[in-house]
């Protein structure tokens with residue numbers, strides 16, 4: 001059954017409640033979708049798996065319902081945010097650090113301390129993306145964070161720092177790819193990084209308190225860095241052990257759809273992640289390969305053929321993504337218990353004027369793994385969330401809406 005249902009649009013919903021307010025990220029799942037799917041398909045679940053967990057929206061919602069959760073994502077920034085969002089902190093200790101930071105920041109914001117010596121980080125292109133003023137302020141904030149002894153508090157600070165990095169950089173904030181602001185703006189750019197950071201900390205503290213109040217249980221989340229295309233180790237997630245799978249996978253490779261790695265690069269670099277500029281290559285479909293084999297899917301092959309009529313190279317790239325996607329679904333499928341549900345929230349993007357029916361392809365790939373189709377709910381993407389605003393032509397600034405709908409594909413393991 002495949003049908004449209006407006007009640008899944010959540011037009012007026014507060015999507016930033018609880019710790020969901022911590023950090024923005026491209027193509028985030030709406031928490032209300034995760035929550036509703038858990039009520040519909042996850043009753044009595046003890047453990048959830050999200051194989052592309054991003055910032056952990058489904059993990060937070062699972063934990064709120066006393067369901068343990070396991071997430072995996074290749075992007076270190078996403079993992080940091082997901083971990084922070086699902087971690088309760090000793091708030092008394094947090095308050096002490098917040099007060100300390102307030103006093104610390106005061107000296108710099110109001111020019112009381114001028115000769116604070118701090119080592120600026122060195123990573124490629126730092127001067128291209130940050131002027132010296134911003135580098136200096138960020139390095140001072142980072143030095144404070146590095147001295148936080150408590151892991152949970154440090155993580156909480158790092159997440160707020162990550163958004164501060166972005167806002168202190170010379171990037172256009174309306175793009176999620178890295179694009180520099182114009183020269184005239186660059187010359188006078190002097191971000192109040194301390195002020196930005198303080199307001200993020202305060203917003204996130206409110207979210208944390210709200211989360212703490214709502215969460216009346218001890219459910220926790222574990223977050224891993226497995227590449228779901230390659231393999232998901234049995235030692236961490238045994239076959240047939242998960243009660244529900246709930247996720248939103250990438251819609252295509254990072255180069256032509258959502259550049260998760262690029263969006264996260266500056267934060268990852270400030271946090272000392274090696275090869276932060278190569279993450280997009282590691283993500284699904286990131287490496288273009290010439291695949292010697294075919295996939296026995298009429299829908300996929302038909303779509304690829306249509307694209308190939310105008311652009312063979314693009315057709316190969318799209319196929320390459322779906323080879324990865326198929327491998328990933330094969331790996332993920334094994335982890336679910338029999339008769340339990342896998343819920344995939346996907347989008348059908350358009351390449352060379354050909355719409356790619358990712359919902360149908362997802363259904364077929366699961367059927368090849370002995371699942372039956374339960375339903376596909378078509379919802380409108382009502383607000384300005386990233387997936388509707390990606391750049392279809394891969395031209396920076398081209399914000400034409402490629403996707404107006406999302407498809408919630410629900411499959412049941414036989």
Ligand SMILES: C[S@@+](CC[C@H](N)C(=O)[O-])C[C@H]1O[C@@H](n2cnc3c(N)ncnc32)[C@H](O)[C@@H]1O
Nearest residue numbers: 028029052054055057073074075227228283284
């Ligand atoms: C649509 S986003 C998930 C967003 C998430 N639901 C949220 O609300 O934040 C897809 C995620 O898949 C991750 N990803 C891409 N390829 C992956 C792979 N092969 N293995 C694991 N994660 C991958 C990306 O880094 C990205 O964070």
